[in-house]
Amino acid sequence: MAENWQHIPILAKEIAGLILQDKNGCYLDGTLGLGGHTKLFLSMLGKGAKILGLDKDQKAIEFAVNKVNDTRLTAKQASYLDAPQILAELNWPLLDGALFDLGLSSYQLDDASRGFSFSKSGPLDMRFDNTKGQTAADILNTFTADKLEYIFKNYGEERSSYKVALAICQARREKPFTNTFELANLIEKNIPRFGGTHPATKIFQALRIAVNHELQTVEEAPKMLEKIIKIGGRAAFLTFHSLEDRIIKYSFRDMAQTGKWRLVNKKLINPSFEEIKNNSRARSAGLRVIERVY
Numbered sequence: 001m002a003e004n005w006q007h008i009p010i011l012a013k014e015i016a017g018l019i020l021q022d023k024n025g026c027y028l029d030g031t032l033g034l035g036g037h038t039k040l041f042l043s044m045l046g047k048g049a050k051i052l053g054l055d056k057d058q059k060a061i062e063f064a065v066n067k068v069n070d071t072r073l074t075a076k077q078a079s080y081l082d083a084p085q086i087l088a089e090l091n092w093p094l095l096d097g098a099l100f101d102l103g104l105s106s107y108q109l110d111d112a113s114r115g116f117s118f119s120k121s122g123p124l125d126m127r128f129d130n131t132k133g134q135t136a137a138d139i140l141n142t143f144t145a146d147k148l149e150y151i152f153k154n155y156g157e158e159r160s161s162y163k164v165a166l167a168i169c170q171a172r173r174e175k176p177f178t179n180t181f182e183l184a185n186l187i188e189k190n191i192p193r194f195g196g197t198h199p200a201t202k203i204f205q206a207l208r209i210a211v212n213h214e215l216q217t218v219e220e221a222p223k224m225l226e227k228i229i230k231i232g233g234r235a236a237f238l239t240f241h242s243l244e245d246r247i248i249k250y251s252f253r254d255m256a257q258t259g260k261w262r263l264v265n266k267k268l269i270n271p272s273f274e275e276i277k278n279n280s281r282a283r284s285a286g287l288r289v290i291e292r293v294y
C-alpha cells in the first residue's frame with residue numbers, strides 16, 4: 001500500500017553535516033522523493049530555516065508533504081532545473097545548500113503501475129512525471145533499431161544491445177509492447193543470465209534514463225548552480241551509477257578550475273558497510289559536494 005512506501009535516505013547524516021551550514025538558512029531538496037532527507041534536515045535546522053522541495057512526481061510530493069508535515073517545507077511538482085525560476089517567484093534569497101539525490105526512489109520501483117520494475121507486471125510507462133512525455137512503450141514501439149541500440153549501449157552499458165534492439169523490432173511487428181513482463185521475457189530469451197543479476201536490469205535502466213532524459217538533465221544541473229547557490233553555499237549530488245557520476249565529476253572539476261567553486265571532497269564518498277547492510281540500494285551510491293567560493 002502506498003501509505004507503507006518506504007525510502008531510506010542514503011548518506012543522510014553525512015549530507016546534512018556537509019551542507020547544513022546555517023541553522024536558519026534556505027535550502028533546496030531538488031529531488032524530494034518521499035522527503036526522507038528533508039525530514040532529517042528539518043529536524044536539525046532552526047525555526048527560521050526553510051526548504052524548497054521539488055520532484056517531477058506529483059504522488060511523491062503529496063506523500064512527502066504528509067510525511068514531513070512541517071510548514072518550513074514548500075513543495076512543488078517541478079524539475080530541479082526549474083529551481084531558479086521557482087526561487088525567484090517565491091522571492092527567496094540565494095541558497096545555503098542544495099541536494100540532488102538522483103534517479104528513482106524505491107517507492108517508484110515498488111509501484112507496479114509505474115512500470116519501472118521488470119519483476120512486477122505493469123504498463124511500460126517509467127515516467128517520473130506521468131502526466132507528460134513519451135513512455136517506455138512509446139520508445140519501444142516507435143524508435144528504430146539503431147536508436148534503441150544507442151539507448152541500451154549508452155545508458156545501460158549492455159553488451160547485447162544490438163541483439164535486443166533487433167528482437168524488439170521483430171516482436172513489435174506481431175504485437176506492440178505494453179507490459180513490463182513482455183519486455184522482460186524477450187530480454188531473458190536474448191541475454192544469457194550471469195550470476196544473480198537479472199538480464200533485464202541494464203535494459204530497464206537504459207529505458208528509464210531515456211524516458212526521463214536523465215543524463216541530459218544531470219548535465220544541466222551543475223550549470224544552474226551559479227543562479228541558486230550563494231557564496232559559501234554548497235551543493236551535493238548523490239549518484240547511483242558511473243554514467244551519472246562521470247558527468248558530476250567532470251562538471252565539478254571544470255567548475256573548480258574557474259576558481260569560483262571548491263571541491264569539498266576530492267574523492268567520491270560512499271556509504272559505509274553498515275549502511276549498505278541495512279539498505280542494499282545504498283551499495284551503488286556516491287556523493288560529491290561543491291562549494292561556491294565567489
Ligand SMILES: C[S@@+](CC[C@H](N)C(=O)[O-])C[C@H]1O[C@@H](n2cnc3c(N)ncnc32)[C@H](O)[C@@H]1O
Pocket residue numbers: 007008009010030031032033034035036037038054055056057060078079080081101102103104105106128217
Ligand atoms: C532517489 S529519489 C529521492 C529520495 C529522497 N531523497 C528521499 O529521501 O525520500 C529521486 C527522486 O527524484 C525525482 N526526480 C528525478 N529526476 C528529477 C528531476 N529532474 N527533477 C525533480 N525530481 C526528479 C524522482 O521522481 C524521485 O522521486
